[in-house]
Amino acid sequence: MSDIKYEIKETLGVLSEGSKGWSKELNLISWNDREPKYDIREWSPDHSKMGKGVTLSKQELKALKELLVDIEV
Template sequence: MAVVNYSIYKVLGTLSENKDGMKKQLTCTSWGRYNPKFDIRAWDEDYSQMTKGVTLTLEEILELKEILNSVDLEEALEEAKQERAEAKKLETETSE
């Protein structure tokens, strides 16, 4: 397995922590020889193990911030749940 070189320069915040102690965090992380970018992923206590995550440039995270500020997230999630329930109902009706 290839060695992944990274340096975490700043932990900006913790989003959640699972039962195994892995913390999903927003960090400024440099991967390889590249400049730091914003990174969201889960890390263990000593930052030696990580999960898959997403890395964003400054422009991308600023756009994400704009989107999050402009959307009613609770409403969007509720609408998505309703659409899923309707799709499952339709699927059940057509398979009978």
């Protein structure tokens, strides 16, 4: 399996931090030199390791934003 190339273009925010230093973040990331997408996943403190996550296009992020407005927390 080939390595996945990624570049964090912009860190948009940290959603939570775990006891072992990993943080769940919303970032704008370019995967394999492609157009950057919005990404939510856990990262090690130095961003050398990552957990499973979800990648969203701009349109998907807008749809998620509209859904979240209607959720009562």
